[in-house]
Amino acid sequence: MSRVLLISTNLATAPYAVYPLGMALVARSLTDSGHQVEQFDLLAAENNQAALKEMISGLKPDFICFSLRNIDNTDSLSGDEGWYLETARKTIAEIRALSSAPTIIGGPAFSLMPEAILDYLAADYGIAGEGEEALPRLLSEINSGSRPPAISQGRKPLTGKEFAKPLFHPEILKFYQQQSGIANLQSKRGCPHHCHYCTYPGLEGHHFRRRPAAAVVDDIEHLTKTYDVRTIFFVDSVFNDNQGHHLAIAEEILNRSLKINWSAFFRPAGLDSKTLKLLQRSGLSALESGSDAITAETLEGLGKDFSLEDILTTHNLCRKLKLPIAHYLIFGGPQETPATLSQGLKNLDKLSGGVLFLFSGLRILPGTNLYQRSLKEGVITPATSLLRPTYYFSPMINNEAMNLEISAACKGRRLRLFPPGEALERMQVMQRFGFKGLLWDQLVQPS
Numbered sequence: 079m080s081r082v083l084l085i086s087t088n089l090a091t092a093p094y095a096v097y098p099l100g101m102a103l104v105a106r107s108l109t110d111s112g113h114q115v116e117q118f119d120l121l122a123a124e125n126n127q128a129a130l131k132e133m134i135s136g137l138k139p140d141f142i143c144f145s146l147r148n149i150d151n152t153d154s155l156s157g158d159e160g161w162y163l164e165t166a167r168k169t170i171a172e173i174r175a176l177s178s179a180p181t182i183i184g185g186p187a188f189s190l191m192p193e194a195i196l197d198y199l200a201a202d203y204g205i206a207g208e209g210e211e212a213l214p215r216l217l218s219e220i221n222s223g224s225r226p227p228a229i230s231q232g233r234k235p236l237t238g239k240e241f242a243k244p245l246f247h248p249e250i251l252k253f254y255q256q257q258s259g260i261a262n263l264q265s266k267r268g269c270p271h272h273c274h275y276c277t278y279p280g281l282e283g284h285h286f287r288r289r290p291a292a293a294v295v296d297d298i299e300h301l302t303k304t305y306d307v308r309t310i311f312f313v314d315s316v317f318n319d320n321q322g323h324h325l326a327i328a329e330e331i332l333n334r335s336l337k338i339n340w341s342a343f344f345r346p347a348g349l350d351s352k353t354l355k356l357l358q359r360s361g362l363s364a365l366e367s368g369s370d371a372i373t374a375e376t377l378e379g380l381g382k383d384f385s386l387e388d389i390l391t392t393h394n395l396c397r398k399l400k401l402p403i404a405h406y407l408i409f410g411g412p413q414e415t416p417a418t419l420s421q422g423l424k425n426l427d428k429l430s431g432g433v434l435f436l437f438s439g440l441r442i443l444p445g446t447n448l449y450q451r452s453l454k455e456g457v458i459t460p461a462t463s464l465l466r467p468t469y470y471f472s473p474m475i476n477n478e479a480m481n482l483e484i485s486a487a488c489k490g491r492r493l494r495l496f497p498p499g500e501a502l503e504r505m506q507v508m509q510r511f512g513f514k515g516l517l518w519d520q521l522v523q524p525s
């Protein structure tokens with residue numbers, strides 16, 4: 079048995095403060111393996127380094143593990159304040175000065191570039207990918223005196239039944255309930271789609287691995303009954319599933335008569351009125367659509383496997399059902415030209431009544447089709463460090479002129495949020511006025 083301190087380093091509060099779910103899962107698996115575990119969330123502790131030091135001197139951990147969620151904010155228009163690794167590096171360096179316990183890093187940000195990040199953060203070990211099986215194994219390898227490699231990963235992808243049940247920390251949860259009022263759960267891992275820029279299949283695999291609906295809804299029941307949680311966000315890469323797992327979850331919520339509002343990322347295709355009504359009855363209160371583009375050419379350029387018609391059908395269905403919908407849209411990616419830009423900006427009118435989060439350029443990350451394309455087009459070389467945000471812009475467009483055009487199309491339009499930083503500031507103002515939840519859904523007037 080070892081004493082293990084888990085630290086979530088994430089300090090980002092936009093679009094809202096997000097409960098460190100990954101840490102809660104590895105906390106459970108370590109506890110189940112017999113270790114004594116403490117969880118420390120830097121954001122909930124208001125980055126109070128003195129409290130962290132106190133915890134370290136009290137616990138005298140044998141291992142100190144860090145959960146790293148974000149590298150940057152993926153907004154090409156934000157500056158250095160949108161890059162999070164430097165703060166993480168400082169925190170880790172300060173902790174290393176206080177304790178000689180081995181340091182171990184994991185989390186989605188880490189898993190995107192494990193070698194480069196381990197090196198930059200100067201920690202001892204890292205685990206890329208799922209932590210439930212890999213972390214307890216790494217600890218026992220170190221404890222038994224063997225010398226594991228600096229970077230390891232799970233032996234094989236876990237099945238949905240093997241995913242850990244989150245070990246929510248009451249004080250940390252209380253902080254997020256006060257901040258955003260949102261708790262999070264995962265109903266499955268993986269993504270079978272092939273969007274060219276996206277890291278989700280790399281992080282979670284190309285196939286859905288579903289956690290049993292009853293286990294997911296047990297967690298909802300626990301959150302509502304023990305902690306009075308009223309809003310859940312499902313963190314699945316894409317919540318709608320052609321094998322109907324999303325429906326099974328909705329039915330289970332209804333069977334247990336749980337009163338909960340929930341939201342998730344949806345693929346804007348294959349949704350009909352009957353499905354949306356069922357989801358809505360179970361508590362779906364707003365839908366985030368990974369539309370990504372709004373012309374046939376740019377949808378193809380991003381590798382999306384649905385059409386503009388699909389997006390519009392989903393949008394109109396939601397409008398009819400008075401279900402707030404937000405579309406994430408990225409301009410300036412592959413196949414963007416001045417003509418697609420002006421058509422795309424015109425097409426925004428077809429999404430009226432929806433909240434539009436607009437982005438300019440695509441963050442290049444390893445393991446994606448966009449990475450290969452960026453190499454081929456000479457945007458990066460194999461030696462380019464991607465630790466600092468590096469963006470792809472279509473060579474057929476001038477990105478500064480494009481940003482001006484997007485800004486002009488958003489001027490005076492409350493529901494078109496661009497540039498992203500300004501939009502997030504608006505959300506933070508809402509938060510200061512006591513608004514909770516997703517926030518964007520409260521920008522929409524009932525129609």
Ligand code: B12
Nearest residue numbers: 090100143145148149150184185186205208209262311313
């Ligand atoms: C859902 C989601 C959101 C939702 C969160 C909603 C909510 N209430 O939770 C929303 C839309 C709000 C959001 C916002 C943002 N997100 Co986001 N998000 C995700 C997503 C899809 C899932 C994250 C998640 O919760 N996973 C489930 C948990 C259980 O898994 P996990 O944390 O990975 O933990 C596992 C392992 O990583 C590991 N592990 C975790 N910690 C540790 C620690 C140790 C020591 C070990 C060994 C292992 C380990 O074990 C865990 C269990 O297997 C990921 C992509 C992905 N598929 O991972 C992006 C992702 C994390 N987000 C990302 C980003 C950038 C952001 C934003 C900064 C900006 C943006 N434009 O989206 C904001 C920041 C929000 C904030 N305040 O921090 C990036 C981070 C990479 C990067 N470029 O920095 C990702 C990877 C997507 C991407 N673009 O590539 N996000």
